[in-house]
Amino acid sequence: MRHNVELPELDRYRDYLRGHLRDHHFPQLSDNKFIEARVEDAYDRFITERLQGRGVSVATELSYRTLLDGLYVSSYDIVYSVLEENLWTRLPEWSWPSMADHLVTLPSVKEILDRYGVNGDFLSRENHRPMLTELLGIISEILDGYEL
Incomplete structure (x- = not known):
């Protein structure tokens, strides 16, 4: 691990990852060790990709894939998409983010998400x-129980 090394590239990765974790409501947002390990x-x-002769754009793309591995789809994303795509007539759009936050904490919703193993490759599975x-x-x- 690179402790105490300050490189602009590391800050860029760190900022991008933190923003992604925040925007998609991943619990790893508060795990600094996880974030630093991913950044490194x-x-x-x-x-490695540059040393193997790959261009900057390809090496950058591959490094961001490493950064986000397993973090493409969150439970929040899945619940939000259900609200947005299927229940948009029942709830006003402004309420979707807070409702999705609330729903992912409910045991019945969590049980379904856990049983299906929502993670980075989830959307490609049958x-x-x-x-x-x-x-x-x-x-x-x-x-219905909330009479919404």
Whole structure:
């Protein structure tokens, strides 16, 4: 690990990762060790790719893939998309972010998300559609209970 090394590239990776974790509500946002390890891995990937003769743009793209590995889809993203795509007539758009935050904390919603293993490659798996259908059902029931 590169302790006490200040490089502009590391700051760029760090800022990008923190923004991504914040915007997609990943719990790793408060895990500084996780963030620093990812930043260092991404920078190492960039250097390795450049040493192997790859251009800057390719090395940059591959390093950002390393930075975000397993962090493409969050539970929040999935619940938000269910609200946005299927329940937009029941809730005003301004409420979707806070409602998605609330719903991902509910045991019935968490159980579905955990059972289907939402993570970086989740959207490419076959069980993506059945999980969305199941989530839509439970979220609709929850909203019915709230009389929304």
